[in-house]
Every structure is written in C-alpha cells, then in structure tokens.
Amino acid sequence: MIQFKNIAFLLLLLFGSFMLHAQNTMSPYSIFGPGEMLPKGFGRSIGMGNSGIALSSGSQLNNLNPASYAGIEKHHVVFEFGVEGKFSTFKSYDDKMSGFNGSLKYVAMGYRVTPWLSSSIGLSPYSTVGYKINTENSMEGSLLNYNSSFEGSGGITLAYWAHSVKLSDNLFFGVNTSFLFGPLTQQESIYQSDLGMNYISVQNDYMSSFYFDFGLQYAIKKGNTEYRLGLTYAPEQSLRSKHTYTLMDGNYSTLAYDEESPGHITIPQTTGLGVSVQNGENYLVALDYRTEKWKGLHYPTMSGNFVNAHNFSVGTEFRPWRQSVTNVFYKNWVYRFGLNYNSTFLKLRNNRINEYSVNFGFGFPLRERGSSLNVAFEAGSNGTTENNLVRERFLLLHVNFSLNELWFFQRKFE
Template sequence: MIRQIIVICIAIFSLSAFSQQGTASPYSFYGIGSLKFKGTVENRSMGGISVYLDSIHINLRNPAAYVGKNIEAVPFDNESRPVKFAVAGTASSSTLKSNSGEAEANSSIFDYIAMSVPVGKFGFGFGLLPFTSVGYQLDDINDNDEISNRFRGEGGVNRVFAGFGYQITDKLSAGVDINYNFGNIQNSAIAFAYTPEGELVEFQTREDNRSDLSGLNLNFGLAYKTMISDRLELSATATYAPKSELSSENERSFSTIIVNTTTNFELPINTSEVDLEAQNLRNTKLTLPSRFSIGAGLGKPRSWFVGAEYTLQTTSDFSNPVFTNTVTRYENSSQISLGGFFIPRYDAFSGYFKRVVYRAGFNYSNTGLVIKDQPINEFGISFGLGLPVGNRGLFSNANIGVEYGQRGTTNENLIKENFINFNLSLSLNSRWFRQQKYN
C-alpha cells in the first residue's frame, strides 16, 4: 500500500512538472476552451466508450461504477473488492493546416487523479481533473501578407468531484457525482496598424480579458449487467448531467504597447481598465449545456468485450455574454463511439503478454461549434495496452494509449488539425477490507 502511494505521488509530481500547456488547438479560442475530460485512458483507448464497468478500473464517466460489483468475486477470493487509484497524463502533437500554410504544435497535460472505495452495497469516488483547456496563438494575415490581428489565450476550467454509487440489485447500480468547477481564462487581442508605406507603426493597441470561473454541476449514472448465456454478458449504461451555470468574474483592459517584431516581446506603455460594472458585465453567468449518453455491449467476462455509446449534448444552450462574435454559433453536439478489448488469458501463469489487455476503438463527433457556417467535426481512432504490474491477485496495470484524429476544416480559411495523443496512466488496486482467515 505504501509503495503504491509513493508511486502515485512520484507520478503526480512528474506530470505536474511536465504539463505546462494543456492544448495548442486554435479551437480552444471558442467558448471556455477545448474539452479535455474524455474519460480514463482505458476508455479513450476504446474509442471513448464508458460502457464497460468492472472492479479493477476506475470509470470517471459513470458514478454507478463506484460500487464495483459488476464482476465475479472469484478473482478476489470471494472477498473484498479492491480500493482503486488512478493517475494519468497526455502528450499531444498536432499539425495545423490552412489554405495559406501549416504549422506544428505540441502540448501536454495532467489528465486526472482519482480514487474509488467500495463499502458494502455502496461505493465512493473522488478526484481532480482538467475539464477544459485554453492555449492558442492565432495570427490574422491580410492581403498584403501582414499581420492585422493577433489573438492569444491560456487557462481553462478544472474540476474537483466527489460521488457515490449504490447497488440496487445484483444487476443494477446507480450513482451521482457532485462536481465543483473552477479556473480562469485569459486572452488578449492586438490590432496591428501600419503606415501608408506599409511600415509597422510604433504603438499598437492590445485588449486583455480575464474571467475567473466557478460553479457546481451534477452527473447521474445507471449501470446494468447480466449474463444472457453461460458465456455472454450484456452491459448497458446511461448517464445524464443537467444544464448548469458557472459564475464568471470578469476584467478587461486596453493597453498601448510596443511590439518587437523579432522576438514578439510586448512592452506596455500605459493601461486603462474598462468599467465592466457600468455595462453589467463585471459578474455574469455562463450556461453549461446538459449531456446525455447511452451505451450497450456484449462480452465474455475477463476475455473480450465490444460496445457502442451515443452521446448528445445541448451545446446550443451555451452562452457567454462577455465574449461574443458574429461568425460563431453553437448547435447541439453528438458523438458515436465504438470499441472494445481482448485478453488472451487473464490468469496465465506463464507468458506475460497473455495477460495484457489489448484495446481499440474509434469515434466521430459533431462538436457543436459552427464557425462561418462551417460545422467543426472530429474523428478519431485509438489503440491501447493494459500492462499488468505488481501483485497478480490485485490486477493493477499501467495503461498506454495512442489516439490519432482530425478536427476542423480548411473551408472558409479555417484550420484543420491532425493530432496524435499519447496517453499514460497507472491503475493501482489495494485491498483495505480483507477478512483475515486462520486455520
């Protein structure tokens, strides 16, 4: 147990030092940033499905999974289910293409740290994860091949969650997460001015904005599992997160600056704060849309599984009264995910790779973001391995995942992203409530 905690702490400090920027996507310019929370590495390696629930992996998408009784007790000597720990991080590499050229971008982020504790018919979970991330620098080039505007942004929304699940029957469980969202988003815009001769004027104008965000939301979950034959098991899940609001405390200022075109260093000369109070924009509310997902799958316990999941989000309800523009609108978003896993032989005494979990999947989504009447869609395929580590009887593992995908379009001079995500997680199990036996 102590060794596992030490490993987790080392992983946290390593990931914290490594994850300086959560995204490099130009589409994080819109809304409250790019959605970073897409489930555990195990989920993402199977196309993003969260249908499969068991007693040895944390499932952060469905709080009904905290109970952890959806697997036979045989692997745990008919005794206590394990306490589960998980920590993860992601490194991303992207190629950004437009009609005028392309660029490379890299980012990394700490994904989550979480813990789940089963107690009788109850299960409890809590943890920390980034919900959205902002990180972009966009240059608007005019017909003279000159920068007319520069946009930059950073920040994002983090989430602390606590939840519990309850085993209603041997086949049905339910749960709820309470999420506290917090963070800030900072962005700036520079309008470049030129002389009639095409020379950059000495002074430029920069607008700076900052929003500090906070608020609660809920996520409800159901999970059903039953054997439909001697070898086949049916799984079905559903989750629902109602519409909620984030409180936003906003600041805005305008600065006169000098820009060094060689280093891009910006030297402020003077700054003027905007009275947002007079515009009723000092404190505002942001609407977070509701989210509903439903999924089902078939498999042979501890051998293989194939599942599908559909997610609908009322993104058209999103609103941000502080940052609006005429070229962007939101429509309801949806995603379809397919995936599964295969284990050659989970209890093999020889042959390490017989106990490895092999995962794969794909997904397609309409993100709900529409720019210049162009819907921003996303497609991805994923692969992963679950590598056994530690005590065989506890089924701990290190999970490695790779995702390749595309986002956006080059129509209307927009940007298409080709990205590769490398995911790594530790899923560690420990038994706290084991009953001691004496001869």
C-alpha cells in the same frame, strides 16, 4: 508501500489543478465558448475510442458513468493516474504549422464504503484554451496598416466526488458532485510602428461553480456473458463567472481596468446511452452515444454559431492468448481498439466542425493484485480547410497507471 502511495496521491490532488491548467491545446477553435471540450475517460476507455458508459470494473475506474463505481471490489482502493502527449499539424488554405504539448490528464481514487455504496474522488480537465492568431488590418481613413494578435489561454478544471449505490443485484445508480473552476483568458495586442501605437487588452473570465450529473447501469448475466446498459444525464446548469477587463500600453502599464458584477455562463444539457457485452475475461464490446444541447447558448469570450453536439464511439477489449497452455509473458496482455466520431458544437462559415479518430491500446498487468499499466494511441482529424478554415491532424499517446491496494483488511493468523 501503502503509506507512500497515500502521500503521493494527496500531493497529486494538491498540485494536480495547477498541472491540469497547463496549456494542452493549440487549436484555433478553442477561441469559442468555454474552449476545446476535452473527452472524459481513463486509460481503459481511451484505448476503446472513449467508449464506456456501460462499463464497470472491480480493478479500474470509469468516470464516463458514476454508476460504474459500484463494481469496485470489497477492501480495494483503486488509484488512477494518466499523462498525455499530443503532436498536432494544423493546415489552412495557405498556411501550415505543427507543435507538441503534453500534460497530466487526470488523477483519481475509488473505494468501496459499504457493501452497497462506493465512492470516487478526482481531478480532470473539462476544457482547455490555447491559441494565437495574427492578423494585419487597415486603418479606417488611412493608408496605414496595423498588426493585431489574439492569444488565448486557460481552461476549466473539474474536481469531482462521486457516489454509486447498488440498488439491487442488477441495478446501480450514481451521482457526481463536481466543482468546475478555472480562467478563460483572451489577450489582444495591437501594434503600429509608424504611429508608435502599442496597446494590449486582456479579458479574463474566472469560472467557479458546482455541477451535478447522474448515471444508471443495468446488468444481466447469462452463462459467462454479461449484458449491460448504461445511461448518463446532466441537466443544463449555470456557472458563476467573474469578468475583468484590463487595457495596458506597450510597457504593461495599466491604462484602464474594469471589473463587472459576477455573471453566469451556461453548461448544456448532456445525455448519454451505452451498451456493452462482456464474455468473462475473453472479450468485451462497447457502444456509446452522447448528445449535448449547445444550440442557443452564448459566451462572454467568443460565441460562434453553436449547434447541438453528437458523439458516437465503439470499442473492444480482448485477450487472444489467455487460454494458451504455455506461460508466455504476453499471455495476460489486454488489447483494445476503438473508433470515435464527434460532431462538435461549432458550425463556422456553413461548415460543421467534425472530428474523427481511431484508437488502439494495450494493458499490461503489474505485480500487485489487479494493477495494470495501460498505453493507448489515438490518430485523428478535426476540422476542415474549406472556406479558409483550419484542419488539425493529430497523434496522441496516453499512459495510464491503474493501481490497486487492499485497505481496511485485517489478516488472520492461526
């Protein structure tokens, strides 16, 4: 069984980056910057409104703070797999459309190396691009009109290797060494039937660079209740970018091609603060705040009016029937609920693009030690219809498997 899971995990790591590149957004706002920024968080945190900077667990991974991996139990190896499906409805002043997309969300593994050192490796999406915008334009100096279409695809994937150090019984420090990679592609098609004009231009920016972020957690336990503080920080960093431009006719024959010298795009400074209160296995409450300094940054694809982003989230986890004397099947189920408010880095036509969501979920224990199936639902709204902008309303289903194995453990027989 262990060997099968090892092989399955290696295959997921090998092919995961291709699966993560699958288009998993239809938002027109993904035309700006590096695309739609995707929230971190594995199954447990998603059910709690993506809160978890101050969370740590011996049986579930938490990628919101690299210091959290210090909680992995001795001899345990934890595997995390997540898939996601999203139904969205987009509405503007005079139009409406809807659609569904789904993808592999992440794959990760965490393990204890020594009594004071733990590690985790994994793949997850960092940003995603997926839009199609059609317009009709007038030709200057002519009564004729022409049609143009903008299509975007791609996204940035994050591959990480994290280390967490136990500095004392109460203090934990972690660092993520990540590699960000992936294409951001924008295709513009121009068509005019009367003149037989048909051109296609493709701009492609391929990102690839290392990225570092850090985390700290401090825990105090009083009786059966633990109080934990979490901090995360990532400095402003540059990603290496290779830009190409291709012009083609309607038969996709290349008319012009240009490859620029490698440039750079900037990833903003990010800071996070979280607090949590946990009473044994009865209940848990977590509160997070994150900020990203986007103001003044520019991107080769499309730079809007970028402003600093702010995110607030709160979540809870509880087991209402844990003390039940009857052995009912739902006795050990975990229930989760959360709220999330995200003031994004976009300000368009004097309107801040904000996102609101409510989350709830369940955790079902599996037969193996510490393993669980986690299901989370999220309903929310993003954007506005004011000033001819677009509002997205969405329903999201997230399914996560958190699997535990005992490794490096030698059984003793008498």
